[in-house]
Amino acid sequence: MNLILVLVASLFLAAIAAMPLCRRPVGRPAVYGFTFAVCTAIVVAALPALSAAEAVAARVLPLGIPWIGAHFRLDPLAAFFLLVINLGGAAASFYAIGYGRHEQANERILPFFPAFLAAMNLVVLADDAFVFLFSWELMSLASWALVMAHHHDRGTQHAGYVYLLMASFGTLCLLLAFGLLAGTHGGYLFPAMREGSLPRFAQALVLVLVLLGAGSKAGIVPLHVWLPLAHPAAPSHVSALMSGVMTKVAIYGLIRLIFDLSGPPEWWWGVIVLVVGAVTAVLGVLYALMQHDLKRLLAYHTVENIGIIYIGLGLALAFLANGMATGAALALTAALFHVLNHSLFKSLLFFGSGAVLRATGERDMEHLGGLIHRMPVTTATFLTGCAAISALPPLNGFVSEWLTFQAILISPSLPQWGLKFLVPAVGAALALSAALAAACFVKAFGITFLGRPRSRAAAQAQEVDAFSTGAMIVLAALCVLAGVLPSLAVDALSGVVETLTAGARLPQQATMPWLSLIPVSAARSSYNGLILLVFIAVTSTVVAAFVRRLGSHTVRRSAAWDCGTPDPSPITQYTAGSFAQPIRRVFGRTAFRASEHVEMPEPASLEPARLRADLRDLVWEYLFAPIASAITYASGRINALQFLTIRRYLALVFAVLLLLLSGLALWQ
Amino acid sequence: MAIGGDLAIGDVVVQGVQLTLVLVVAPFLTGLVRTVKARLLRRRGPSPLQPYRDLQRLLRKEVVLADSASWLFRVAPYLVFAVIWVAAALIPTFATGLLFSWSADMIAIVALLGTARFFLALAGLDVGTSFGGIGSSREMMFASVAEPAMLMAVFTLSLLAGSTQLSSVANFMLSQHVGLRISLGLVFVALLIVAIAENARIPVDNPATHLELTMVHEAMVLEYSGRHLAMIEAAAFLKLLLYASLLACVFTPWGMAAAGEGAIAYLVGIAAYLLKLTLAGVALAVFETSIAKMRVFRVPEFLGAALMLGLLGTLLLFVTRSL
Numbered sequence: 002m003n004l005i006l007v008l009v010a011s012l013f014l015a016a017i018a019a020m021p022l023c024r025r026p027v028g029r030p031a032v033y034g035f036t037f038a039v040c041t042a043i044v045v046a047a048l049p050a051l052s053a054a055e056a057v058a059a060r061v062l063p064l065g066i067p068w069i070g071a072h073f074r075l076d077p078l079a080a081f082f083l084l085v086i087n088l089g090g091a092a093a094s095f096y097a098i099g100y101g102r103h104e105q106a107n108e109r110i111l112p113f114f115p116a117f118l119a120a121m122n123l124v125v126l127a128d129d130a131f132v133f134l135f136s137w138e139l140m141s142l143a144s145w146a147l148v149m150a151h152h153h154d155r156g157t158q159h160a161g162y163v164y165l166l167m168a169s170f171g172t173l174c175l176l177l178a179f180g181l182l183a184g185t186h187g188g189y190l191f192p193a194m195r196e197g198s199l200p201r202f203a204q205a206l207v208l209v210l211v212l213l214g215a216g217s218k219a220g221i222v223p224l225h226v227w228l229p230l231a232h233p234a235a236p237s238h239v240s241a242l243m244s245g246v247m248t249k250v251a252i253y254g255l256i257r258l259i260f261d262l263s264g265p266p267e268w269w270w271g272v273i274v275l276v277v278g279a280v281t282a283v284l285g286v287l288y289a290l291m292q293h294d295l296k297r298l299l300a301y302h303t304v305e306n307i308g309i310i311y312i313g314l315g316l317a318l319a320f321l322a323n324g325m326a327t328g329a330a331l332a333l334t335a336a337l338f339h340v341l342n343h344s345l346f347k348s349l350l351f352f353g354s355g356a357v358l359r360a361t362g363e364r365d366m367e368h369l370g371g372l373i374h375r376m377p378v379t380t381a382t383f384l385t386g387c388a389a390i391s392a393l394p395p396l397n398g399f400v401s402e403w404l405t406f407q408a409i410l411i412s413p414s415l416p417q418w419g420l421k422f423l424v425p426a427v428g429a430a431l432a433l434s435a436a437l438a439a440a441c442f443v444k445a446f447g448i449t450f451l452g453r454p455r456s457r458a459a460a461q462a463q464e465v466d467a468f469s470t471g472a473m474i475v476l477a478a479l480c481v482l483a484g485v486l487p488s489l490a491v492d493a494l495s496g497v498v499e500t501l502t503a504g505a506r507l508p509q510q511a512t513m514p515w516l517s518l519i520p521v522s523a524a525r526s527s528y529n530g531l532i533l534l535v536f537i538a539v540t541s542t543v544v545a546a547f548v549r550r551l552g553s554h555t556v557r558r559s560a561a562w563d564c565g566t567p568d569p570s571p572i573t574q575y576t577a578g579s580f581a582q583p584i585r586r587v588f589g590r591t592a593f594r595a596s597e598h599v600e601m602p603e604p605a606s607l608e609p610a611r612l613r614a615d616l617r618d619l620v621w622e623y624l625f626a627p628i629a630s631a632i633t634y635a636s637g638r639i640n641a642l643q644f645l646t647i648r649r650y651l652a653l654v655f656a657v658l659l660l661l662l663s664g665l666a667l668w669q
Numbered sequence: 670m671a672i673g674g675d676l677a678i679g680d681v682v683v684q685g686v687q688l689t690l691v692l693v694v695a696p697f698l699t700g701l702v703r704t705v706k707a708r709l710l711r712r713r714g715p716s717p718l719q720p721y722r723d724l725q726r727l728l729r730k731e732v733v734l735a736d737s738a739s740w741l742f743r744v745a746p747y748l749v750f751a752v753i754w755v756a757a758a759l760i761p762t763f764a765t766g767l768l769f770s771w772s773a774d775m776i777a778i779v780a781l782l783g784t785a786r787f788f789l790a791l792a793g794l795d796v797g798t799s800f801g802g803i804g805s806s807r808e809m810m811f812a813s814v815a816e817p818a819m820l821m822a823v824f825t826l827s828l829l830a831g832s833t834q835l836s837s838v839a840n841f842m843l844s845q846h847v848g849l850r851i852s853l854g855l856v857f858v859a860l861l862i863v864a865i866a867e868n869a870r871i872p873v874d875n876p877a878t879h880l881e882l883t884m885v886h887e888a889m890v891l892e893y894s895g896r897h898l899a900m901i902e903a904a905a906f907l908k909l910l911l912y913a914s915l916l917a918c919v920f921t922p923w924g925m926a927a928a929g930e931g932a933i934a935y936l937v938g939i940a941a942y943l944l945k946l947t948l949a950g951v952a953l954a955v956f957e958t959s960i961a962k963m964r965v966f967r968v969p970e971f972l973g974a975a976l977m978l979g980l981l982g983t984l985l986l987f988v989t990r991s992l
Binding site: 371392453517533 | 728729732735737741748751754780781783786791794795799800802816824827828899965986990
């Protein structure tokens with residue numbers, strides 16, 4: 002515990018030291034190298050704290066508010082999230098040693114990067130509301146500064162503005178939630194909140210406030226609007242941290258406040274979280290499918306994964322409320338495993354998109370293509386990430402979705418009718434979002450890396466440096482490892498799950514035969530990614546060898562067949578827009594009011610014909626735009642109060658006085 | 670077969686027989702469908718053994734590879750074939766409780782088919798032609814409805830049997846307390862619709878057409894030739910067999926041998942399995958000849974019906990176990 006606090010403090014020191022260093026050439030490798038070392042050290046230091054058997058460590062430091070101090074605590078839940086944060090942090094730092102070489106605005110990144118990492122670590126370690134909120138706000142501000150690193154770019158300022166607004170709204174909600182939890186006597190320490198009992202309506206209010214506060218940071222629909230603007234605007238290694246890691250800190254906030262601090266849950270909490278999760282999952286992936294900007298597609302897809310995690314958490318709440326602790330353990334394991342998995346593959350994919358961005362200067366998929374011939378390592382690792390995030394066996398994304406499905410399949414024993422009707426629909430939404438995710442990543446990978454180059458930049462792309470490829474290879478390897486040996490991860494999670502479900506956990510997996518994953522019982526369900534991987538590898542190799550031996554092995558290169566009418570121009574290829582068109586027509590009519598307009602030129606005119614697809618963001622139109630216009634309208638009206646004559650001011654003061662007095666009279 | 674029991678030689682042999690059996694029978698099933706269809710259309714048609722000859726011919730021919738094709742294009746046929754073969758080998762055909770049937774349950778089998786589809790769709794985009802793209806894009810659109818529909822059907826079955834293992838589901842269907850259930854009827858129709866769509870059969874797609882704009886699966890694999898095409902074709906044969914076996918295993922599990930019942934039971938199981946496949950092939954041919962292909966954008970509605978049926982089945986079982 003002491004060691005971890007010292008390491009986090011050293012990150013803050015690094016942020017200060019980076020200020021004079023950042024304009025020198027040695028600054029960049031020094032800062033990133035240092036954060037890499039510190040993050041790796043925290044990962045190592047946090048590992049033993051994962052098991053519940055280890056005593057929970059707590060420290061009070063004489064910082065912050067006088068006489069109260071700052072409280073820190075390291076329990077298995079915090080240790081798990083420390084692991085996620087610093088695994089992502091270490092990978093991003095290592096990647097950035099190479100990636101940052103071409104960065105123009107290092108002086109606007111280097112000081113904030115270690116501060117961002119330190120703030121995320123502190124959120125997880127906090128044991129009182131003050132430290133939590135302070136670090137939460139620090140995390141928001143540091144990441145906002147990183148988003149604004151390229152503030153001259155078109156759209157970045159808008160992104161930063163929207164992000165700042167949403168972040169302060171989120172912190173406000175959390176502040177109010179903590180106020181409720183602290184009760185009338187102001188117990189702002191987490192242990193005091195755990196002891197205290199709230200009236201029911203206050204508990205419900207806390208749930209809503211946490212969903213708004215932590216949910217807006219995680220990007221649940223409809224509070225996701227800032228996320229696809231801000232995440233892609235940052236430099237790619239920061240995008241990876243924001244999408245892969247910071248959203249997980251938001252998940253941590255939800256778990257800490259709802260599962261740990263606010264007392265025993267009611268069954269309908271599960272309903273709310275499940276509905277939010279299902280809507281978020283489906284809409285997130287549909288939004289992602291409509292994007293042509295690679296980084297924005299990835300950011301929208303984060304929204305989908307947050308939905309999947311919320312579904313797991315909602316099921317866990319429903320089980321907990323009904324005293325079904327084993328079910329809760331299964332659902333929580335699924336959710337937490339998905340937290341880890343998503344941090345791995347989303348960081349990997351953002352690194353890949355950063356590599357593409359640096360090699361070609363393009364984020365728009367319509368100008369990419371054919372990179373598989375030019376960037377072999379990036380392609381292979383990006384493909385692994387795409388397969389993992391699309392929940393394809395035998396990779397890791399599938400395991401956590403499989404566990405979520407298993408949790409859904411034991412939920413008919415939930416007694417409430419509301420849940421009985423809701424859970425199958427949530428299962429269908431989860432299945433739908435998984436299938437759409439596969440379509441989304443066929444598009445993302447296929448248009449970006451396959452086919453023929455659609456621009457000169459794509460045709461001349463070069464593979465990126467060894468640091469970047471190294472970070473991507475390690476993350477891809479971790480994705481495969483977590484997929485074929487999920488038992489180890491599930492066992493490591495059992496300590497975390499035990500602390501949240503009052504002792505219930507999944508059976509010990511490492512002792513299962515053949516390292517199979519058996520969440521409930523062998524007669525019910527089992528899965529073995531390792532055997533599947535070995536089977537697929539062996540059969541495909543044997544078949545390939547067999548075919549080469551018995552059949553022909555000549556290969557002749559020639560022009561593409563294309564039904565006899567090949568066109569040498571790469572613009573005749575399928576584009577991102579045309580790939581998404583069938584899904585846009587099937588799902589987009591309702592979700593986005595999608596419409597297509599064909600503009601045909603006059604006969605004999607040389608104008609090109611045009612097809613325009615219009616999508617409307619209904620969330621923005623019906624939720625945020627009215628709020629924004631109401632605020633603009635009100636502030637315009639109130640502004641007039643600044644230009645009154647003294648007579649009118651006096652009349653106003655008198656009127657207010659009368660109003661207050663009459664209010665007082667009525668009160669008594 | 671309990672997980673990780675001792676590796677008995679007999680079990681290995683049975684699993685080996687299953688692996689070979691599905692591979693050997695798969696082309697025959699497709700050939701049979703083609704022959705019966707031809708007869709129904711009053712053509713003589715090729716022999717049911719024609720697919721074997723086709724495969725042999727393709728294997729011997731050279732591969733003509735597009736200039737822009739990458740390694741992914743060359744790896745994908747083997748990968749797709751291997752994944753579908755593994756999935757087909759995990760479905761109980763003539764015996765339940767196969768050696769490795771516990772390594773993937775029904776959800777994993779659905780996802781394995783998703784893996785195969787993922788790589789095939791990528792291969793369709795690899796050369797950079799418009800036909801490959803149209804095929805991939807439409808295939809993924811169909812799959813985005815078909816896969817959840819299949820998963821909901823799987824949910825219904827596993828809620829009934831209390832297990833996601835296919836062996837347990839088959840054993841449950843063989844047992845006395847199945848009876849006639851509404852949910853089973855719903856699932857049967859849903860699985861049939863998904864099977865038709867996933868195998869690119871009429872009315873969703875036409876496996877015989879080479880009219881460019883009416884095809885989906887064929888457009889995706891248009892650039893393949895030689896041994897690569899042989900692998901793709903074999904994978905398609907296996908996939909048809911897989912769905913037929915799945916339906917047979919769940920809805921007509923009669924005659925299947927239980928684990929370790931001896932050679933006679935296994936032989937009976939194989940005979941019953943071949944009989945079921947023949948019936949399924951004939952039924953498919955009759956169905957295909959009696960219906961017209963639908964427009965591409967009608968297909969999501971067709972598949973959406975399957976999704977709704979699967980969801981309804983699951984919902985019924987969440988409400989009461991007896992329906």
